[in-house]
Amino acid sequence: MNTAYASSHVAPENREEPALWFAFRKAELLVCGSGEQHSLPYCMNLEAHGLATQRPQYLGLYSGRHCYAVALADAVQLPEGWQLLGLRDVFGVLDIDLATLCGRAYQILEWDANHRYCGRCGAETIMRTDERSRACPACKRTTYPPVSPAVMVLVTDGARRVLLVRKPGFAKGRYSAIAGFVEAGEMLEDTVARETQEEVGVQVKNIRYFGSQPWPFPHSLMIAFTAEYAGGEVRPDGVEIEEARWFDVEELPNRPPSISISRRLIDTVSAELARRASHPDARG
Numbered sequence: 001m002n003t004a005y006a007s008s009h010v011a012p013e014n015r016e017e018p019a020l021w022f023a024f025r026k027a028e029l030l031v032c033g034s035g036e037q038h039s040l041p042y043c044m045n046l047e048a049h050g051l052a053t054q055r056p057q058y059l060g061l062y063s064g065r066h067c068y069a070v071a072l073a074d075a076v077q078l079p080e081g082w083q084l085l086g087l088r089d090v091f092g093v094l095d096i097d098l099a100t101l102c103g104r105a106y107q108i109l110e111w112d113a114n115h116r117y118c119g120r121c122g123a124e125t126i127m128r129t130d131e132r133s134r135a136c137p138a139c140k141r142t143t144y145p146p147v148s149p150a151v152m153v154l155v156t157d158g159a160r161r162v163l164l165v166r167k168p169g170f171a172k173g174r175y176s177a178i179a180g181f182v183e184a185g186e187m188l189e190d191t192v193a194r195e196t197q198e199e200v201g202v203q204v205k206n207i208r209y210f211g212s213q214p215w216p217f218p219h220s221l222m223i224a225f226t227a228e229y230a231g232g233e234v235r236p237d238g239v240e241i242e243e244a245r246w247f248d249v250e251e252l253p254n255r256p257p258s259i260s261i262s263r264r265l266i267d268t269v270s271a272e273l274a275r276r277a278s279h280p281d282a283r284g
Contacts, residue, residue, distance in 0.1 A: 002097040004063045009132040011058035012066060018043050019066040022105035023053065025076055028084035029102055031093070038085070038093040040102075046070065049079045057108050057132075062101060069105035071113070087216060091259035099259070103216030108132070110218060111145040119143070145219070151191045152179040152224040154265050155204055157246065160277045162270060163234065164253065165200060166243040173254040175245070176262045179222070192225050200244040202232035210268075213261035224265045249274045 021041040023030040030051075031038045042065070046053050053070035060067060078084070087106055091099045118125055118136035125134040125143070135142045154177040155163040164175035180195035182188065189207050196204050204227035212223045236244045247253060249270035256262045 002100060004097055005101055006061045008060035009058060010129075011056075011068075015044075015066060017066070019045075019068055020062060021046055022059070022067065022069040022102055023051070023072050024069070024106055024109055025072040025074060025084055027087050027106065029087060029090050029106075030072065030078070030082060031085055031090070032082050040094075040098070041082070049082075051076060051079075055109065055112055057105070057112060059101070059105060059108070062098065067101070067105075069109050071109055088259075092257075096259070100214060103214055107214075107216050107219045108145050111143075115143045148220050149182040149188070150179060150215075150220050150222055151182060151188055151195065152177050152222055152262055152265065153192045153196060153204070153207070153227050154178075154210075154224075154269050155196060155202065155227050155229055156269065156273060157229050160249050160273050161246040162249060162252075162266065162273070163200065163202070163229070164245060164247055164266070165236065165241045167240060168242055171254065174256065175243075175247070175253045176256050176260075177224070177265055178241075179262070180240075181220075188223055188225070192227060196227070197232070199237050199241045201235035201237075203230040204228060205230040210265055211261060215260075222261050224261050226265075226269055249277075 021030070021043070023041065023046060030041060032041055033039055043049065052073055055071045057069040059069055085093070087102065090102050094102065115125060115134050117123065118139060118141055120141045121136060121139045123136050123138035125136050128135050133142050133144045165178055166175050178196055178199055180191065180199065182191045192207050193204060196202055206228045208226050210224040210226055212221060215222045234244050234246070236242060252266065252270060255266055
């Protein structure tokens with residue numbers, strides 16, 4: 001939980017202090033600095049640095065500082081010492097809470113850009129002031145920043161092995177947990193069981209919640225679970241999954257980077273299984 005951040009959609013009327021600017025050119029974020037030293041612009045406005053902005057969205061306060069998300073022009077000329085980073089790269093150079101807020105800023109800007117016109121009647125929408133939403137003055141339809149829930153599950157054999165999968169496009173030798181989007185009308189536990197069956201052909205039991213992480217690619221919420229193997233032959237579907245294997249917790253393969261909840265899920269559960277195997281009489 002990010003206790004340093006207080007969300008709000010109502011911008012101050014007469015701001016007299018600098019603000020943090022989450023400025024994006026498409027999916028690239030504007031940062032100051034180079035090498036391992038990066039920060040977000042902290043100033044009264046970006047126009048003073050020769051940068052034209054559009055579609056500002058107030059985000060609230062981060063460590064007592066006002067925050068805004070804005071879009072930059074495609075052909076922006078950056079001040080010396082400033083650069084654009086891909087959103088995934090931001091997670092490696094900024095504090096994790098601040099990087100997560102970058103993801104929120106990007107999602108809000110994307111929603112605003114994609115809902116300028118009503119999807120029902122085509123009329124131009126307007127920003128509401130009582131909440132973060134866009135409303136159609138013609139048919140009264142209201143849209144909100146979307147969130148697409150997806151589950152992730154790490155299946156264990158109840159002893160000291162975990163079931164990991166490779167998807168097409170993964171880095172060489174990389175494996176991760178099973179994951180998939182929630183379908184309309186599904187409970188999360190239903191999605192866990194369905195995705196595991198569809199992707200690797202096995203059934204699971206003892207499904208337990210592990211944690212969650214917003215994932216702005218483009219607007220997902222990853223909800224992680226653990227589960228135990230309950231039957232079936234491990235058989236990748238050959239479409240979404242090209243390989244699925246059991247790994248001993250002491251012989252784990254290349255895994256996702258630490259910014260992802262999948263890495264935390266795999267490492268945490270594997271460490272607990274190793275502890276139990278070394279101390280079979282331990283409890284908790």
